[in-house]
Structures are given as structure tokens and as C-alpha cells.
Amino acid sequence: EAGVTQFPSHSVIEKGQTVTLRCDPISGHDNLYWYRRVMGKEIKFLLHFVKESKQDESGMPNNRFLAERTGGTYSTLKVQPAELEDSGVYFCASSFAFTGTEAFFGQGTRLTVV
Amino acid sequence: EDQVTQSPEALRLQEGESSSLNCSYTVSGLRGLFWYRQDPGKGPEFLFTLYSAGEEKEKERLKATLTKKESFLHITAPKPEDSATYLCAVQAPQGGSEKLVFGKGTKLTVNP
Numbered sequence: 001e002a003g004v005t006q007f008p009s010h011s012v013i014e015k016g017q018t019v020t021l022r023c024d025p026i027s028g029h030d031n032l033y034w035y036r037r038v039m040g041k042e043i044k045f046l047l048h049f050v051k052e053s054k055q056d057e058s059g060m061p062n063n064r065f066l067a068e069r070t071g072g073t074y075s076t077l078k079v080q081p082a083e084l085e086d087s088g089v090y091f092c093a094s095s096f097a098f099t100g101t102e103a104f105f106g107q108g109t110r111l112t113v114v
Numbered sequence: 115e116d117q118v119t120q121s122p123e124a125l126r127l128q129e130g131e132s133s134s135l136n137c138s139y140t141v142s143g144l145r146g147l148f149w150y151r152q153d154p155g156k157g158p159e160f161l162f163t164l165y166s167a168g169e170e171k172e173k174e175r176l177k178a179t180l181t182k183k184e185s186f187l188h189i190t191a192p193k194p195e196d197s198a199t200y201l202c203a204v205q206a207p208q209g210g211s212e213k214l215v216f217g218k219g220t221k222l223t224v225n226p
Contacts, residue, residue: 004157106157
């Protein structure tokens, strides 16, 4: 069974540019999460989709971040325009059910804004 | 606000030297406590979920336990391949949120 897949694995962009990260969850997982780890800090929640609907986007840092999950399958996270503080590792995770069910993580996308 | 504190930040062991990692948490209405292992350049890999105080789970050389305030990850006779960062996370669905709140992790190094 394929795991959670993220593209690209690395991205280096200049400040002010746009970057789009993609996540393909495990097939059949309705729940999809985005997390981010900034250097030296803990992994922090960004948002949660249930199918194509945003269940919780309380962790989104500002309106430069836009997440979508069209058709309830893969998801994209767009950062526009990127700032230096957006650098970090962005993780996507998916789970079959809600509360108390383990989430399976992708390998992450390392974003560097220069 | 939900908080998770892991200690120590880093731990070096000799192969075969057993030890424990700590995860202290402050949360209202714990729904689950999760342990993950993370290798460099990879995403967190699920290890255990604990739901209530007194619960224990084992997997090979790892054993996780849970009390009302903390969880321990016991590593018995570790091997070099157990070297990784171990992450603890809690889930407490307040207001409908299903998010995980993570600690910073414990970086474990097992020397041969």
C-alpha cells in the first residue's frame, strides 16, 4: 500500500515568489492534515481537511497561505508571496477516521526562502 | 493551551543500555497520546497510541506507558538502528479540532 506522498521533496525560492506544495494521501483516507516544522521548533498544525472541506484551519499563519483539496483526493498548499519566515519542513498526514486514530505522515517538503 | 514537553532533548546510550524518554503534557480532555519515530530527512513514523492512564503498549524493544500527566517510552537493550528522534503528540479535540500538538522531540543516539 502506498503511503502519503509529497512533492517536491525540496524547494528553494526567492522571497516574493510563489510555491505550491502537493500531498497525495493514502487512498481511502478522508482526513488530511498539513503541519510545519520551523527550524528549532516543534511540528505545528496548519489545517485539517475532511474530504474536500476545511474542518480546522486555525493553524494557518496568515492569508498568504492557501490550501485546497479538490475532489477530496490530493491537496495543495500554496504560499504567495513567500517570506523568509516561511522556510521550514512542511508535512502532510492522512488518517482514516477522526479522533484517536493514528495519522500517517509523508516525508515532507523542505522549503527554503532566500 | 495544550502543551507537550519532552525530556531529555538528546540522549546518548551504549548498545544494550536501557533507558526511558519522558513526555509531560497539559491538556484538557486527552483523547489520545501518540509516539512517533522520525529519521533524518523523513516524516514521522507512527509507533503507538495510548488512550487512558495505566495503558501500556509494546513493540519490539519499545514500551510506552501513560499516566494522567506524562508518558514514558522505555527502550530496552537498544541497538544502533534505534537511533532517531522520538516525538510525542497529544490529541484533545476542543472545539472540533483534531490536531496533534507535538513536543520538540528527544534525539536518541545509540552507539555500538
